[in-house]
Amino acid sequence: MCGIFGTINYEYPIEKSMIFNGLLHRGPDEQGHYSLYNVNLYHTRLAIQDLSVSGQQPMQYKGLVIVFNGEIYNHMELREKYGLKASSNSDTLTILMMFELMGMDMLEEFDGMFAFALYDSLNFRMYLARDRAGKKPLYVYNKAKTFVFSSELNVLYKKCRPEIDYSSLADYLYVGHHYRKATPYLLVNELENGHYLRIDTLTGLCDDVCWFKIEDFYKTERYPDYDDSVAQLDGILKTAVKSRIDSSDLDVGSFLSGGIDSGLVTAMAAEQSSKLKTFTVKVPGSFDESALAEKVARKYGTDHTVVEIDFSDLTNDIEKIISNHGEPNSDNSAIPSYYVARAAKKHITVVLNGDGADELFGGYRRYVPFKHVDFFNPNQLTRITSKILTNILPVANQKQSNYNYLYRLLKFGGYSDLIKIYCSASSDLFVGFEDAFIERPKMKIISNDLARINDYSISPLKKLLLMDFDSMLFSRLLTKMDIATMAHSLEGRSPFLAKEVLEFAPGLPDNFKIKKLQTKDILRTLGKKYLPSELIEQPKRGFEIPLKKWVDNELKEIINTYLMAPDNLYSKIIKKDFIMDLMARKIKISDERRAKILFCVFSLEVWHKSL
Template identity: 45%
Template sequence: MCGIAGLYQYQGARGEDALPGDAVRRMIALLAHRGPDDRGMFDDPDTGVILGNTRLAVVDLSPSGHQPMHNEDKSVWVVYNGEIYNHGEIKRELGSTHRFVSNTDTEVVVHAYEQWGVECFHKFDGMFACAILDKKRNMLFLARDRCGVKPCYYYQHEGLFAFSSELNSLRAVFHPEIDDSSVCLYLRLGFFYRTKTPYKGVSELEPGGLAGVDLETGRCSVKKWWSIDAFFRDTRRVPFQEAVAAVDDILNLSVKRRLESSDLEVGTFLSGGIDSSLITAVAARHKKGLKAFTVRFEGTYDETPLARRTAAYCGADHVTVTISMDNLKDEIEKIIGNYGEPFADSSAIPSYYVSKAAKQYLTVVLNGDGGDELFGGYRRYVPCANEALIRFARGMSFLKGIIPVPRVKMGGYNYFYRLLDFSRKTGLQMYLAGTVDIFEGHERAIRARAGYSDEIADDVNGLFSDNSRTLLRKMMNMDFNTIFSGDLMVKTDIASMAHSLEIRSPFLSREFLEYAPALPDSFKVRGIRTKHILRELACRYCPRDIAYQPKRGFEVPLKEWLEGDLRGMVFDYLFRSRGAARFVEKEFIRGLLEGAVAAPPEQRAKMLWTLFALEIWYRGGERSR
C-alpha cells in the first residue's frame, strides 16, 4: 500500500511560473502516513511528467520495491498504490519475455501494461490506483480498481494536470476554489457523488475508471474500463446448492490469494457478524495460527462472546482489543480533517480507532466489506425483494402524517415509519429516503442552485425505469455505484491509511464481483432473511446460530454524542458558522441546534453531524490558504 502523486504541465501553457518538482515533493510529504517505508520520485526530462510515491512495504520488503518503477528500456514508468493478489499468476503468464528484478506486484503492473496495454487491468484481482507514463505513446494514464478501494483524484487548471491519492495534498499545494453545487449535493448524500469533489477543477477518478492524458496536446479523456452494471443486468440460472458451492470456491480462492500475497503477517477483523466470521473461518483453514481481532468499545453492545466462539470453533488465535473514545473531543477535528472533504459518515470515528488499535499488532488485515452489497445484507433490501410490502405501505402512507416520529433508531417502529416514507416517494427522493435520509423533507433549507442534483437524479431515474430488472437488483446496483464507492470505500481507506494499515476485502475479488450480482434475488433475500446464500455457506464453517445471527453490531451513538460530550463543540461551531451557513439557511441551522426543527431525533442528529463535518472541513481550508 502506498500514496501516489504527480503532475504534468502542458508545454504550450508553460511559462516562467511553471511548477517545479518540489510541488510533487510537497504532495508526497503530505502522503507520508500512507507509505512510511520509502519515498521516490521521477522527473522525466523528455515529457515533463513528474511521478512520486510513498511506500508501505508489504510484498518484497527489499529496496527492489522502490518506486517509481520502470521496464527494461525505461519507456514505461509506474507509480502504484494497492495490491494485485494474483500477481504471481500474471507473472507466470508473462513468462521469460520480460525481465523482473523484484518480487513486487508493482513490477508485474509495469510488464503487464507493456504486454497488453490498458487491457491489462481486466486480468487483475486486486485493489489499486496507479499512474503509468508511456513514453513511446506519449501518454500518461491513471487507472483505478473495480470498486474504488484505492482512491485517485486529479486536478486540471490552465494546462496543469496533477493527481494524488488524497484531496488534502492537492488542496494544500494548488488551493482550488470551492464548488458550491457539489457541496450542496453532499448535504443530501453525506458524501460526494461519482466524480464530484468539493473543489472546482478537481475530480475523483471513478471506480473502474481510466484517464488518459495526451502529452502532445494536453487533452485528458476519461472512460470506464469496467462497470458492475452489466453484471446486475445478467441473470445466472443455477440450482441453489450449485451456487453455494461456487460461492464457497470463490471465497476460498479470494481469501487464499489475500493471505499469500504478503511478506508480512496477515490477520482478520472478527465481529459477531456473518461476513467477518466466514472470512476468518476460511482464512483459518489456509493459515495456522491466524490472528483474529475483535474490537470492543466501552459502554456499547459487545460482540466479543460471539466472536470468541467463532474463533474457537475455527481454531483462530483470538485477540480482543478494548477501545475508549474518551479523547474523541480532542481528536475529532483531526479524524474528520483527514478526508480532505466534508464526510458525514459517523462510523468514520470508530473506524479510525479500530485501525489505530489493529496497527499495534499487524500491518495487513482482512475484513468483510462487500458482503452486504453483493449478497443483499441491508434491511432496506427486504421490501425491495418483497414488493407486496411496498404496495401495502403505500396504501398506509397516509399514517405518516398522523403517527408520532420514532424516538429510537433500531427497532420495528422506526423501520415501519421509514418504509411508509419510502413507499410514497419516487425517483431520487425515494432512493434517498430509503438509504441515507439526511435532509429529506428539509431540502429547501439548502441554499442550492437549480440543477445541483440533476446528475444523480438522472442516474436514479434511468436505472429505476429499467423494467427488465427487479427492484432489488436496481437498488443494489445503485447502492454499489453510490454509497459503497462514495462512502464505505472512502471511509475504510482514509481511516486505515491514517495508521499505515492495509485492509483487504475478499468479497471484493474479481470473481465475486462478476458472479454474485447475477444470482437470483431469492438466493440473497428470502422472506425477511438477508444474505440467505452466505448464511447457508456459513453453516459449513461456523456454528449454525452464528450463521443466522441478525445483522447488528456497533451502532454509532451519534444522538448521544451530540447531546453529551460533543454538544458544546458542535453548538459553538455551528452557531458561529462560517462554512455551513454558506450552504444552509442560518435560521434552519439555529432551529436544529435548538431542537425546533420537526424531525425524528436520529435524523436531526444526522443533519447536525453533516453540517459539523462541513464546518470542520471549511475552517481547515481557511487555515491552509
C-alpha cells in the first residue's frame, strides 16, 4: 500500500520533504519523484508485492508513467490471458502493459483496490482512477488549468490552502459524512468510486468518466436457485480470499470478530495459510465477542491474539485520531479501528477484513423493515400513525434494544421526504432539528440520487442497499478503515469487495438476504459449512463503543472546551443555543443520539483547529 501525490500546471515550488513526510505512514519503505514538462508525480511505498527494486515508483514504461496505490489481485492471470511478458512480477507494471494494450478499458478487467495517476507523456494525457468500491482514496484540487491530487486531504490542504466550504459542512452535519465527491473545501473533490478523470495536461480540459455502476447489477432481474447461489458464493468468496493472500510477499492476517463476515473470511484464509494470524477486539463494558472468535480460531488453528482496548489513552489520542482523516468524521467506531490496527501492525503488515458484506448482503437490522414495507413511498396512514406514536412514546435510550428498533422504525416511517427517510434510517443525527441550522443543508446531489434511485423498478430493500453502498460504505466506512490502517502502515484487504462479488450480490433476490426477520440469510447458510453453530445466529453488532459514557465522562472536558470556545466554527452553521441546550439535556432526545450529535460537532471543531 502506498501514498500518491501529483500536480499538473502547478506554478509554485514544492518541497519534496513536505509531500514525503505527509504521506510517510502510507509508504515508509521508499519514496520517489518524477517530473516532466508541467507534470510532477510523487510516491511513497509500502512494499508488499514484488519487494525488489523492480517495484519502485514512479514507474516508467514506453512513455507511460504511473504512481499507484493498491493491489491488482488478478494481474498475473491477465498477463497470461493477454500474452503479456515481463521479467518483473509487479502489478504496477501490469497496469502499464494493459494500458498500452487497451487503454482505460483495462479497468473492467481488474479485480483489485486501486487509486492511481497514469501519465501518457506521448499524448499529454493524465488519467486518475479509482476502483469499483472506492477502497483507496484520491482527492483532487482543480482551479482553471491547475490540478493537484493526493491520497490524503491533509497533504493537499497544506499545499493548496483551499477555502472552507460552509455549505458542504452543513451537509456533513446532517448526513454524518461528506457524501460522494464532496469535501469540506471549495475546489476540492473526492474522485468517486468506479470513476476516472481524463485530463489534457496542455489545455487543462477534464472529463469525468464513470466506468462502473453497481446500480446496473441491482437493476438486473435474476431468479437463481438458492442452493446453487450458496455454492456459487462459496466459490467466488474462496477465490477472492485466495487471491488476496497469494498477491502478497508478506504474511497475511485476518481481523476476526464473533460475526459471520470475518468468520467466513478467516475460515477460508486458514485453508490457504498454514498459520494464519488472527486478531479480535475486546472492549470492556460492551458485548464480548472474543469467546465466539476464539472458537473459530481454535477450529482452524490460527495464531490468535485478543486485543484488549481499555481506551486509557483516549483523551490524549482523540484529536490525532480525528485529525488523521483530514475532514470531519462523525463515525466514532474510527476510535477502536485505530487501536486494533495499531495492535495488529505489531504482528503483520497485511490484514483481511469483512468490509462490504453488510451493505451487499443485508447485514443491518434496519434492512428488515425495508424488505417488507416500502418506506421510500409510505402511504398517508403509515406517516400519520408513525408521527402520532413517536410523539407520545418515550424516547429510546438502549441502543441494541427491541424498543429502540421499534422507535426508530416508527420515526422514519413518519417522514415523506426522501432525505429525512434515508438519514433517519442511517446516521440519525439532525433529522427533525432542521430549524437549528443557520447555514441550511442543501444536499442537492444526495437528493437527486435518492430521487433517481427511487424511480428505479427495484424493491425498497435494493434501493436502500444501493444507497448504502454509494453513500455509507464509500463515503464513511471504507474511508474510516483506510485511515485507521494506513495510520500504522497496515494494509487492509476486503474479499467481499472483489469484482465477482460486486457483480454477483446485487442480483440476488431479497429473500436470499432478508428471510422474515433474519438478516443476510445466504451468508448464514454458507456459514454453517465453516463456522461454529453458536456464531451463525448472532445479530450484527459491530463495535459497541460506549459513546454515551465517553461524552458524559472521559471526553466531557475536551468536548466542552471545543464546543464552548468563543472562536468555534459550528456556530456559523448551527445555532449555538441548540448545542448548549443539547449539552444541558434540555432537548427531548435519546442519550445515544445526543452523544452522536455532540461527537459529530466535536469532530468538526477538532478538524478545524488542526488546519
